[in-house]
Amino acid sequence: MSVVIKGADVAAAVKKELQEETQKLALHGIVPGLGIVRVGAKPDDLAYERSAVKKLGEIGIRCQVFELSENISQQDFFNEFEKINTNPDIHGILLFRPLPRHLDEETVKNMINPLKDVDCMSPVNIAKIFSGDDTGFSPCTPEAVMEILDRSGIDLQGKRTVVIGRSMVVGKPLSMLLLKKNATVTICHTKTKDLAKTCADAEVLIAAAGKAKMVTADFVTEKSIVIDVGINVDENGKLCGDVDFESVSLKAAYITPVPGGVGTVTSWVLARHVVRASRYLNKVDK
Amino acid sequence: MSVVIKGADVAAAVKKELQEETQKLALHGIVPGLGIVRVGAKPDDLAYERSAVKKLGEIGIRCQVFELSENISQQDFFNEFEKINTNPDIHGILLFRPLPRHLDEETVKNMINPLKDVDCMSPVNIAKIFSGDDTGFSPCTPEAVMEILDRSGIDLQGKRTVVIGRSMVVGKPLSMLLLKKNATVTICHTKTKDLAKTCADAEVLIAAAGKAKMVTADFVTEKSIVIDVGINVDENGKLCGDVDFESVSLKAAYITPVPGGVGTVTSWVLARHVVRASRYLNKVDK
The missing domain is CATH 3.40.50.720 (NAD(P)-binding Rossmann-like Domain)
Structure with missing residues (x-):
């Protein structure tokens, strides 16, 4: 008979640590911010988004949803993405993929600021995991x-x-x-x-x-x-x-x-990445 | 008793194929060019360089050696590297590493044109190997x-x-x-x-x-x-x-x-990368 390892216990422990971290960051005037970029409105994406916004909100992470039309042109999409990429209140970016076919995912992967790439789509972070460098973000x-x-x-x-x-x-x-x-x-x-x-x-x-x-x-x-x-x-x-x-x-x-x-643990890892990104980008040590 | 697999046989087969390729490229007026960038003059680097220049020369690849002083400043090094990186006659770049301590290797890895990165130091090529995308260069x-x-x-x-x-x-x-x-x-x-x-x-x-x-x-x-x-x-x-x-x-x-x-086979793989890079950069199909 197996010992059952419960995700909830691990999630609770990570959540508690992150809560302490966001409280410390608040003393520096920093509110970790996640930008969720969604093109279109797939039910699966919406469900994940609702859950992430709720969970991350519980520990003081501000989520901002950017919903873009699924007919957005490539150029408009890149322009919108670049605004989010350079927005100082957004420390981490989660882009729902796959993108609609007419939008070039490769370009976005190379465009995203690796320091904001909390879901690991940039080649910089992919190369870091591969080489065992833990300064990046893993999936x-x-x-x-x-x-x-x-x-x-x-x-x-x-x-x-x-x-x-x-x-x-x-x-x-x-x-x-x-x-x-x-x-x-x-x-x-x-x-x-x-x-x-x-x-x-x-x-x-x-x-x-x-x-x-x-x-x-x-x-x-x-x-x-x-x-x-x-x-x-x-x-x-x-x-x-x-x-x-x-x-x-x-x-x-x-x-x-x-x-x-x-x-059960996955969204808390995402939360941790956003908190870490907010520290990196504001040059605050742990 | 083992069958001994001889590197020389494999090398000869690759060499023959490459020779045919460089002859075809010559018809387009293309001479594949490798830029070898060496900072200082370590005996091991010199030995490898001599051997590579000789072998690659045999199949019509033009090697150009850029020897830089081991006391070169970071800025001068980056300037020199960028000249080679944008030189249209250089299709592949081989940089001897490790660099002297005062030179930042990370910056060069991100600087090199991934299409010229025949020895796989760019995160773009590293990420491609990791993801199984064979359009890049492996080591x-x-x-x-x-x-x-x-x-x-x-x-x-x-x-x-x-x-x-x-x-x-x-x-x-x-x-x-x-x-x-x-x-x-x-x-x-x-x-x-x-x-x-x-x-x-x-x-x-x-x-x-x-x-x-x-x-x-x-x-x-x-x-x-x-x-x-x-x-x-x-x-x-x-x-x-x-x-x-x-x-x-x-x-x-x-x-x-x-x-x-x-x-015995390794330098021929390097040669193949240079030939491929010269095709990519000149947009010539195989």
Whole structure:
């Protein structure tokens, strides 16, 4: 029977630290500001936005939403983006992607001030994660995974760690963060042979494949620490992870649930990035 | 007894292809040009430079050496670099690093035109390797490894591949190139426990640890394909790799020697980058 690692506990701890930080920043007259740039009004984006505005607001981060028409011209979009990019009250920028097809995402990635790039789209921040330089911003989800491992007292040094998935949003940056903690990292994917065996050989298994309940009991041992990054919908329309919680939680040593696991921590990592960006841009030490 | 994969054969094949390419480019009036920027005159840099100028010259690449005083001021250095960066006859730039301490390497990395960055120091090219975008330039040594595997007919799809070493010059970018070929990649390093066992479990083992003869016969099986990226000096002052060739070559299926392996191919990868850069910058298709 697994110990269930609750995202809420980790989230609460991060939130408390950030609250103290924003109070200190207030003494300097600084209110951390996040600019949320949304082109169009997709329901998923709106839901995420509402939740982020609410959560970040609770700890004194001011969110400003910039809604742009989905028919905006490329030039107008760049002009609007540049205004936000240079606005001194905006310390972090979250741009919902993918952009509509007629807007060039590559140009925006190179345009964003790397110091405001709290969601890691600039090549400068991507190159920093890759090279193990922690002065940049990593994508929020992989950092949430690291936060959970760290706050659960799991030392990664020398540990056999398997990541399923090689996306730029989770798998690859997460592998680099794990390497930086001196884990031995194996990156698996759809073309991996003997996936179950490779996973069962891991001390820490992180599922970021985007495939409902694909990690079954034969992927783990009694010693496995299992972190589930997946957010899927199962055959009954219920939210579920990449891990078959029912069977795996009977066997592994530790497991994170979905919902209530990694996803719960992600917005607090975003909040931390905004707070950090506001310190950087105002040249205030921690 | 291993089949020894000879770097010279791979090098000869790449050289022949490039020769045909430069002949075609000549019809467009284009002579690919490499600018070699050297601050000071370290013997190692000079040796590499002489060899590169000679080899690249053989296939019609014009190398121009810019020797700068090791006492050059930061501003003068940036001015000189910018001249080379915008010189239309220079398509690729090779800057010997590390620079003297008083010169800021970070600024140059961000300054170099990514299209001329044939040795992969720009964050733009680093981010591209990380994200699997092959329109950029990778560092030459990892690409030489891929060239050897490819020209030896070794299909990496789904193969258990272990890389020893996590540097930004070899280990990490190589892992990304292997992933792009659908290998299952494990990155090992000094903190890895049970290194020999992990390596023996690999179908393809690539040693880039920088430690003389550390890979011994117990790291391999009769089926192992062993690529040795190390360049070290052994206890008798003789050049050797990270692999103990004497014992490993009696057991593994394939092995590359040192010298005469990966290192032999590296300058031809640099040459290919310069040729490609000259095509990009002149907007000529292959």
